[in-house]
Amino acid sequence: MPTSQYDLVIIGSGPAGSTTARFAAQQGLKVLLVDKRQELGAPIQCSGAVSRHALEEVGVTPDEEFIHEPIYGFGIYNEKGERTIIDYRRLKPDEYGAGEGQKPLGYVVDRRRFDRYLMTQAERAGTEVWLKTEGLGYRPNGDGGCEVFLRRFNQDITVKALVLVGADGLQSQVGKWAGLRTHIKITELASCLQFIVDQVETEGLLEIITGHEWAPGGYAWVFPKGHGYAEIGLGVIPTMTDKNAQWHLDQFIHQSFFKERFKNSRILEIQGGGVPLASPLRTQYADNLILVGDAARHVNPITGGGIHTALSGGQIAGHFLAGFLNEGTPPTAQNLEGYQNHWLEELGNKMWKLYDVKTDIFRKNDIRERDALLYQTMASYFSPHSEYKKI
Amino acid sequence: MSKKEPVIFVIGWNACINCGVCVAICPQEAGFISPFDTIAVDRPCDIACLLCEDICPVSTITHKPA
Numbered sequence: 400m401p402t403s404q405y406d407l408v409i410i411g412s413g414p415a416g417s418t419t420a421r422f423a424a425q426q427g428l429k430v431l432l433v434d435k436r437q438e439l440g441a442p443i444q445c446s447g448a449v450s451r452h453a454l455e456e457v458g459v460t461p462d463e464e465f466i467h468e469p470i471y472g473f474g475i476y477n478e479k480g481e482r483t484i485i486d487y488r489r490l491k492p493d494e495y496g497a498g499e500g501q502k503p504l505g506y507v508v509d510r511r512r513f514d515r516y517l518m519t520q521a522e523r524a525g526t527e528v529w530l531k532t533e534g535l536g537y538r539p540n541g542d543g544g545c546e547v548f549l550r551r552f553n554q555d556i557t558v559k560a561l562v563l564v565g566a567d568g569l570q571s572q573v574g575k576w577a578g579l580r581t582h583i584k585i586t587e588l589a590s591c592l593q594f595i596v597d598q599v600e601t602e603g604l605l606e607i608i609t610g611h612e613w614a615p616g617g618y619a620w621v622f623p624k625g626h627g628y629a630e631i632g633l634g635v636i637p638t639m640t641d642k643n644a645q646w647h648l649d650q651f652i653h654q655s656f657f658k659e660r661f662k663n664s665r666i667l668e669i670q671g672g673g674v675p676l677a678s679p680l681r682t683q684y685a686d687n688l689i690l691v692g693d694a695a696r697h698v699n700p701i702t703g704g705g706i707h708t709a710l711s712g713g714q715i716a717g718h719f720l721a722g723f724l725n726e727g728t729p730p731t732a733q734n735l736e737g738y739q740n741h742w743l744e745e746l747g748n749k750m751w752k753l754y755d756v757k758t759d760i761f762r763k764n765d766i767r768e769r770d771a772l773l774y775q776t777m778a779s780y781f782s783p784h785s786e787y788k789k790i
Numbered sequence: 791m792s793k794k795e796p797v798i799f800v801i802g803w804n805a806c807i808n809c810g811v812c813v814a815i816c817p818q819e820a821g822f823i824s825p826f827d828t829i830a831v832d833r834p835c836d837i838a839c840l841l842c843e844d845i846c847p848v849s850t851i852t853h854k855p856a
């Protein structure tokens with residue numbers, strides 16, 4: 400088989416990869432997007448909360464194909480169950496609500512449908528997509544491009560590209576191929592478990608429960624999941640507890656101030672995953688290579704949210720690479736640093752600030768002090784008067 | 791640092807939820823992965839930091855001497 404030549408080969412079709420692909424293809428690049436899965440987004444490793452603004456910013460129309468339920472605000476709880484409600488239906492009734500002319504603040508999406516939808520948009524923009532295709536390695540070949548080694552339905556295939564984009568999520572191997580320092584500290588990776596449940600009432604709010612007692616190093620959540628279902632989950636930092644996430648979730652459901660509310664809950668699905676509450680990678684580029692999304696640790700270190708940052712990061716990467724390659728700039732590490740600088744300016748510097756805020760909270764040794772600070776920070780983060788610019 | 795003895799991992803597949811957290815925390819070089827998105831189980835790990843065991847949300851990773 401002759402070796403095909405692409406401008407971009409993108410490994411991983413999550414929100415970061417497919418958005419990079421869509422913007423790059425729209426601007427005329429020849430793009431190959433590969434994913435090892437047979438069904439994108441499955442098994443689900445995400446709760447799916449994303450703001451409407453995050454979708455609109457990258458030109459994604461909220462579509463019932465992927466929306467489980469609209470969201471109108473937040474309920475932030477401290478360890479005792481006292482809460483701050485930030486309901487935009489009450490704060491800004493002219494804008495937010497379910498009525499005519501009103502809008503939701505955000506959505507809980509089904510990641511299986513969402514990821515497929517985003518991939519379809521990339522495909523319609525001209526991207527070639529290969530599923531059941533695993534990225535195995537890459538090698539800069541000295542003439543300005545690189546070779547990318549893939550395995551598709553058991554067949555080994557080598558393709559040529561100018562730039563390889565690692566959008567391969569939290570377990571990212573692409574950065575390791577290039578020898579980048581991608582390691583996450585054990586103190587900064589939350590181990591998460593969640594149940595989709597029946598028989599738990601919700602009110603169109605994302606509920607976030609803070610407190611060391613329930614989720615040491617992280618927080619617990621209750622999200623509406625559509626069809627009358629809810630999602631109960633939590634993330635813990637392994638060095639802050641002797642127990643695993645499963646034990647903590649069991650405690651939260653059966654022993655917390657919500658035990659009455661959860662009393663009749665029935666588990667419909669079990670999901671897990673890891674959330675890096677870390678800083679972005681210091682180096683997200685190498686010769687013929689950049690990283691985007693979770694692979695570059697583009698995750699909000701306070702909320703753990705990574706969909707918005709994956710989408711915006713994808714847009715930044717797609718635009719940058721299109722401009723860059725359309726001008727014929729050689730994709731050396733030195734030149735690709737421009738991507739990271741651009742990203743820092745648009746998004747990254749804000750994430751570094753949030754990382755500092757997060758580090759200050761978890762540096763406190765006194766549990767009560769830390770609990771109080773986390774509760775306060777979460778409550779002010781989601782308020783309309785937030786001093787933190789939303790990402 | 792004292793040299794750790796290499797280990798081989800055993801994953802209780804019945805409890806594994808394919809969350810990939812064990813791979814995410816693993817400092818091994820690229821490719822120390824099983825076809826099920828967990829750390830590799832078919833060859834020894836000579837780093838043996840056991841972070842993968844610590845972080846597994848359902849504690850389904852154990853090891854034996856390689």
Ligand SMILES: Cc1cc2nc3c(=O)[nH]c(=O)nc-3n(C[C@H](O)[C@H](O)[C@H](O)COP(=O)(O)OP(=O)(O)OC[C@H]3O[C@@H](n4cnc5c(N)ncnc54)[C@H](O)[C@@H]3O)c2cc1C
Pocket residue numbers: 410411412413414415416433434435436439440444445446447448449532533534535566567568569572591592593632670671672673674691692693694698703704705706707709
């Ligand atoms: C329990 C949990 C709850 C979460 N809840 C939220 C939330 O409510 N809101 C929010 O904003 N964020 C949430 N996140 C974070 C969010 O899921 C991630 O930040 C987001 O998915 C990152 O997108 P991505 O495109 O970078 O990577 P991913 O979505 O992980 O996509 C990576 C893709 O790469 C593919 N891939 C990997 N390796 C290869 C390879 N070698 N070859 C080919 N393909 C490969 C994978 O199959 C996958 O499709 C949550 C995370 C967890 C674990």
Ligand code: SF4
Pocket residue numbers: 812815816817818822829830835836837838839840841842843
């Ligand atoms: S012991 Fe450490 S290096 Fe070995 S597989 Fe587990 S996490 Fe990776």
Ligand code: SF4
Pocket residue numbers: 801805806807808809810811812813827828829845846847848849850851
């Ligand atoms: S961390 Fe545990 S549950 Fe998750 S993939 Fe690894 S072995 Fe399976």
